[in-house]
Amino acid sequence: MTRHFDQDLQELKAGLLAMAGQVEEMISLTQQTFHERSNPIAERIALLDKIVDESELKLDQTCIDLLALRAPFARDLRLIASSLKIVPELERIGDHCTNIARRALILNPQPPVLKGDALRRLGEETQSMVRRAVDAFINGDGAMARQVILADDVVDRLYLQLFSELLRGMLADPLCIERSTHLIIVIKNWERIADEATNIAEEVLFILEGVNVKHRYLQDPPKH
Amino acid sequence: MLACQDLKIEFDRKQVLKGVTLAFPAQKISAIIGPSGCGKSTLLRAFNRMHDLTPGAKVTGSVTLNGVEIYHDAEDPVLIRRRIGMVFQKANPFPTLSIFENTISGLRLSGVGNRGLLQEAAEKALVDAALWDEVKDRLKSSPMSLSGGQQQRLCIARALAVDPEVLLMDEPCSALDPIATSKIEELMFRLRERLTVVIVTHNMQQAARASDRTAFLWMGELVEEGETEAIFTSPKKSMTEDYITGRFG
Amino acid sequence: MMSSHRLRKFHGRLMETVCLLAALAAVVPLFAFLWHLVAMGAGAFSPALFTHLPMPPGELGGGLKNAILGSVLVVGTATVLGIPVGIGAAVFMTEFARPSLTSALRFACDVLSGVPSIVMGLLAYQVVVRPMHHFSAFSGSIALAFIMLPVVVITTQEMLRLVPHSLREAGHALGIPAWRIASSISVRAAAPGILTGAILAMSRIAGETAPMLFTSFGNPFLSMDPKAPIATLPHTIFTYAISPYEDWHRLAWGGALILVLGILGATLLSRLILWWHQRSLNS
Numbered sequence: 001m002t003r004h005f006d007q008d009l010q011e012l013k014a015g016l017l018a019m020a021g022q023v024e025e026m027i028s029l030t031q032q033t034f035h036e037r038s039n040p041i042a043e044r045i046a047l048l049d050k051i052v053d054e055s056e057l058k059l060d061q062t063c064i065d066l067l068a069l070r071a072p073f074a075r076d077l078r079l080i081a082s083s084l085k086i087v088p089e090l091e092r093i094g095d096h097c098t099n100i101a102r103r104a105l106i107l108n109p110q111p112p113v114l115k116g117d118a119l120r121r122l123g124e125e126t127q128s129m130v131r132r133a134v135d136a137f138i139n140g141d142g143a144m145a146r147q148v149i150l151a152d153d154v155v156d157r158l159y160l161q162l163f164s165e166l167l168r169g170m171l172a173d174p175l176c177i178e179r180s181t182h183l184i185i186v187i188k189n190w191e192r193i194a195d196e197a198t199n200i201a202e203e204v205l206f207i208l209e210g211v212n213v214k215h216r217y218l219q220d221p222p223k224h
Numbered sequence: 225m226l227a228c229q230d231l232k233i234e235f236d237r238k239q240v241l242k243g244v245t246l247a248f249p250a251q252k253i254s255a256i257i258g259p260s261g262c263g264k265s266t267l268l269r270a271f272n273r274m275h276d277l278t279p280g281a282k283v284t285g286s287v288t289l290n291g292v293e294i295y296h297d298a299e300d301p302v303l304i305r306r307r308i309g310m311v312f313q314k315a316n317p318f319p320t321l322s323i324f325e326n327t328i329s330g331l332r333l334s335g336v337g338n339r340g341l342l343q344e345a346a347e348k349a350l351v352d353a354a355l356w357d358e359v360k361d362r363l364k365s366s367p368m369s370l371s372g373g374q375q376q377r378l379c380i381a382r383a384l385a386v387d388p389e390v391l392l393m394d395e396p397c398s399a400l401d402p403i404a405t406s407k408i409e410e411l412m413f414r415l416r417e418r419l420t421v422v423i424v425t426h427n428m429q430q431a432a433r434a435s436d437r438t439a440f441l442w443m444g445e446l447v448e449e450g451e452t453e454a455i456f457t458s459p460k461k462s463m464t465e466d467y468i469t470g471r472f473g
Numbered sequence: 474m475m476s477s478h479r480l481r482k483f484h485g486r487l488m489e490t491v492c493l494l495a496a497l498a499a500v501v502p503l504f505a506f507l508w509h510l511v512a513m514g515a516g517a518f519s520p521a522l523f524t525h526l527p528m529p530p531g532e533l534g535g536g537l538k539n540a541i542l543g544s545v546l547v548v549g550t551a552t553v554l555g556i557p558v559g560i561g562a563a564v565f566m567t568e569f570a571r572p573s574l575t576s577a578l579r580f581a582c583d584v585l586s587g588v589p590s591i592v593m594g595l596l597a598y599q600v601v602v603r604p605m606h607h608f609s610a611f612s613g614s615i616a617l618a619f620i621m622l623p624v625v626v627i628t629t630q631e632m633l634r635l636v637p638h639s640l641r642e643a644g645h646a647l648g649i650p651a652w653r654i655a656s657s658i659s660v661r662a663a664a665p666g667i668l669t670g671a672i673l674a675m676s677r678i679a680g681e682t683a684p685m686l687f688t689s690f691g692n693p694f695l696s697m698d699p700k701a702p703i704a705t706l707p708h709t710i711f712t713y714a715i716s717p718y719e720d721w722h723r724l725a726w727g728g729a730l731i732l733v734l735g736i737l738g739a740t741l742l743s744r745l746i747l748w749w750h751q752r753s754l755n756s
Contacts, residue, residue, distance in 0.1 A: 073468045074464075274646065334647075366753075
């Protein structure tokens with residue numbers, strides 16, 4: 001029996017997907033700003049950020065209304081409760097993108113500080129995590145959600161690697177301190193985006209399986 | 225603790241309950257949910273041997289109260305029913321008796337004559353049923369002057385006056401408005417401290433609000449049973465999930 | 474040529490008129506008879522009617538004292554015999570018996586209630602008069618009890634059936650023994666209806682004449698001995714009405730009026746009981 005409620009849930013999912021789509025576009029535009037300095041790109045990112053903020057307000061209200069009016073249980077309840085948590089995660093990803101793009105515009109005209117493609121890989125890995133987390137949500141794919149959670153380790157390692165490279169650089173050459181500081185903030189923002197993607201994947205697992213996989217260290221026995 | 229093992233019930237050869245095994249822990253509220261006709265009331269009435277009064281009913285399997293089989297030939301059903309009380313869907317106070325007489329009817333008609341005892345028992349029962357304040361000035365008047373919710377609480381008081389160990393409630397709120405319903409749910413929470421309460425309900429929200437454990441019955445079989453939070457947030461069986469989200473039944 | 478609307482109205486009015494005429498045909502003769510009865514019987518009403526014994530034919534001033542007291546004894550004894558047995562049987566049928574047994578017993582009662590009263594009189598004659606070798610008030614009571622029994626069983630059973638099954642269920646769920654449920658819950662709830670049924674059964678047998686002809690047999694003198702023949706009001710009315718004496722005719726009309734007033738009183742009493750019970754439920 002299809003229910004009128006199912007329509008509301010489909011609309012909620014569609015809203016979330018639209019928001020995720022806007023955020024994904026923001027990420028890919030953000031990476032572009034590292035290669036080309038462009039005002040249209042910067043303006044587009046700012047516009048998307050505004051749209052994402054509006055979506056957050058609208059979807060928050062939709063979730064509250066569904067809880068009040070439909071008294072949902074089981075999977076429906078988990079979907080709505082998790083959506084209430086996924087929406088702010090997406091909004092924060094958008095904010096991080098805005099931060100990164102702003103610093104990219106400052107750094108672009110100046111000589112680069114980092115050698116190698118670790119920064120580019122950090123951006124790509126993070127972008128992939130966000131895309132896979134959203135796909136896991138659309139397709140109800142628990143295995144993919146688990147992959148995203150594991151991929152966070154890769155991003156953390158890249159972050160640490162870049163962080164120590166930047167520190168050593170600052171110790172060696174005081175002239176690059178200003179640029180390095182901006183870059184530290186940039187890589188921090190990428191790392192935060194990856195954390196938010198992980199959170200989204202954990203919420204997807206809760207929707208699908210009813211199990212809360214967060215803060216594993218509280219549940220796992222202490223390792224010696 | 226009230227429990228049943230492989231309980232099967234048939235009426236005139238028609239199988240209504242197909243082998244149900246359940247346990248209701250003491251001092252907890254257990255809810256039985258399921259669509260109409262799934263056998264919830266039949267299951268409930270097996271626990272106080274009400275089917276003994278139905279010609280053509282056949283009960284097999286075991287029902288135990290604190291480990292003692294209640295369907296044993298040596299057990300007197302009348303005594304069983306004093307330990308396992310029941311409240312029905314539609315309030316049924318005795319119309320020819322006053323409120324006071326209704327409350328102590330179970331005691332008096334079973335042979336208790338001491339006026340002092342009866343008065344004490346009546347007051348205690350009416351307090352427990354959250355009705356004392358509303359009727360203490362008119363104990364001699366007719367129960368038909370009470371509202372539907374008050375009449376149902378009177379029936380609960382009447383059942384409590386006999387001092388049972390278990391209270392079986394067969395959709396007690398289905399004929400009541402939300403305020404009357406919430407008063408009864410509140411008193412169930414207090415009763416839980418001394419009794420085992422088993423409630424049959426077709427109202428999912430009520431089962432979620434008011435019970436500690438929930439059992440889902442479908443077509444005479446137990447589908448799933450567990451802690452109420454678990455059943456309503458992440459049920460294990462997809463049939464349970466479909467029922468509580470309203471996809472069928 | 475009438476339109477269909479006017480045709481329908483005409484048909485409606487026609488049917489109404491026909492039904493009204495039928496109602497009048499039923500009610501008017503009844504009232505006419507009652508009027509006649511009151512007119513004829515009131516002429517006989519005096520304290521003497523109740524306090525004097527019958528006089529031999531030709532002498533004026535007789536009364537119906539023996540017949541009135543005789544009816545009281547015979548009907549009273551029949552009631553004491555018939556009502557408890559009837560109520561007991563009905564309680565058994567509704568509260569304890571298997572459905573098959575209940576329907577068999579009910580069928581028997583339905584048949585017996587249709588048996589002509591003279592046949593019951595014959596039964597009492599066979600069972601009481603012949604062994605005793607003479608007519609008696611007691612045999613009259615037995616005959617009336619036989620007549621009364623199925624009626625009491627049927628009305629009591631119907632009243633008990635009206636008691637909602639939910640009340641019995643509530644009683645069982647409280648752990649009240651079955652016999653106590655029957656007496657204190659079912660019978661108590663049906664009590665006004667049962668009482669009314671008993672009163673109406675009594676007023677019915679008070680008017681039975683045919684069985685009296687060869688059981689209590691009649692007695693011109695005052696007698697309160699159950700083993701002896703006794704006068705009863707309906708029997709005396711019969712005897713006096715077919716006699717050639719004017720004075721006895723007058724007494725017969727008086728007796729008939731007493732009977733009808735008695736039935737009226739019984740009916741009013743039963744209504745009063747029901748009304749009072751309804752009032753006490755609503756207060």
